[in-house]
Amino acid sequence: MEPSKPEIAIEFPLMIRVYKDNRVERLHGTDIVPASTDDRTGVTSKDITIIAAEPDISARLYLPKLTKPNQKLPLLVYFHGGGFCVSSPFTSKYHNYLNALVAESNVVAVSVNYRKAPEHPLPAAYEDAWAALRWVESHCSNGGPEAWLNEHADFERVFLAGVSAGANIAHNLAMAAGKADLGLNLGLLGVALVHPYFWGSDPIGSEAQIPGLKERVDRLWPFICPSAPDNDDPRINPVAKGAPSLAGLGCRRVLVCVAEKDILRDRGWLYFEALGRSGWMGVVEIEETKGENHAFHLNDLEGEKAKELIKLLADFFNKEMPPLI
Numbered sequence: 001m002e003p004s005k006p007e008i009a010i011e012f013p014l015m016i017r018v019y020k021d022n023r024v025e026r027l028h029g030t031d032i033v034p035a036s037t038d039d040r041t042g043v044t045s046k047d048i049t050i051i052a053a054e055p056d057i058s059a060r061l062y063l064p065k066l067t068k069p070n071q072k073l074p075l076l077v078y079f080h081g082g083g084f085c086v087s088s089p090f091t092s093k094y095h096n097y098l099n100a101l102v103a104e105s106n107v108v109a110v111s112v113n114y115r116k117a118p119e120h121p122l123p124a125a126y127e128d129a130w131a132a133l134r135w136v137e138s139h140c141s142n143g144g145p146e147a148w149l150n151e152h153a154d155f156e157r158v159f160l161a162g163v164s165a166g167a168n169i170a171h172n173l174a175m176a177a178g179k180a181d182l183g184l185n186l187g188l189l190g191v192a193l194v195h196p197y198f199w200g201s202d203p204i205g206s207e208a209q210i211p212g213l214k215e216r217v218d219r220l221w222p223f224i225c226p227s228a229p230d231n232d233d234p235r236i237n238p239v240a241k242g243a244p245s246l247a248g249l250g251c252r253r254v255l256v257c258v259a260e261k262d263i264l265r266d267r268g269w270l271y272f273e274a275l276g277r278s279g280w281m282g283v284v285e286i287e288e289t290k291g292e293n294h295a296f297h298l299n300d301l302e303g304e305k306a307k308e309l310i311k312l313l314a315d316f317f318n319k320e321m322p323p324l325i
Helices: 092-105 124-137 147-152 165-177 213-224 265-276 304-318
Strands: 008-012 016-019 024-026 044-051 057-063 073-079 108-113 153-163 188-194 251-259 283-289
Touching: 008 213, 044 092, 044 124, 057 092, 057 124, 057 147, 073 092, 073 124, 073 165, 073 304, 092 108, 092 304, 108 124, 108 147, 124 165, 147 153, 153 165, 153 304, 165 188, 165 251, 188 304, 251 265, 251 304, 265 283, 283 304
Parallel strands: 073 108, 073 153, 153 188, 188 251, 251 283
Antiparallel strands: 008 016, 016 024, 044 057, 057 108
């Protein structure tokens, strides 16, 4: 008698499958490549532990090829994508991307590994990201535990960035950074949101045009955040009625990147427009890549449009900011 196949409780094709016996099967983003010195770019990486106690928070650090010993460079805190439930900084996809981005941008980067749903539903990822930012903050006076940050990070030029769910984290961290009562003493210069995972209960633009796709995205937030499953929760829909004003965003510059064929495209444009009219006293830009889909650049780093996107981000991280009036 053949053993019965385990029953699936919920599945997101090509991403994750959860069985009724609570076993979780991740369908991609499970490979791990070691930290190294990249032969092609000269970027050096190493793995570090941010918090050793529960929860254990780790990261992969990146340092570009230096031209002088005590060179100070912009500091990038990066968050990977994967719908809050798959992938990590240690996969080949994100490791290769960070090597390319760090080399082009000439920045020091901290690529944060946060806890994943469903074993660790939201807000676990937000909590880990905030703890990582506070750890970065501990280096502001060159007295933190990590020598690369003490010696080479310019804390006048700190950026948050991420793709998809990682961009969502970057936005929510910037909102938290704007709250004086949270006591963050780290000034964020800018935030780069690449194909940000924002959503909402009511469809906008072209979201309902591909049969089944909107319904799939509708199911994701309740899966990763069962304690607050509404797709109009301000963390996933920052322009929802009653959401905190975007005027409180705690940085001076924002770059939003969208892709023409991405179902999340219209949410990125809506965020850009809402931020621009919110009364926020910063500078916001948006760039759309024609003919491409969600997170296309991660799959073809040698493609011309991927290189253009990396160059755009590099320019954003190195642009001089007009003085405050």
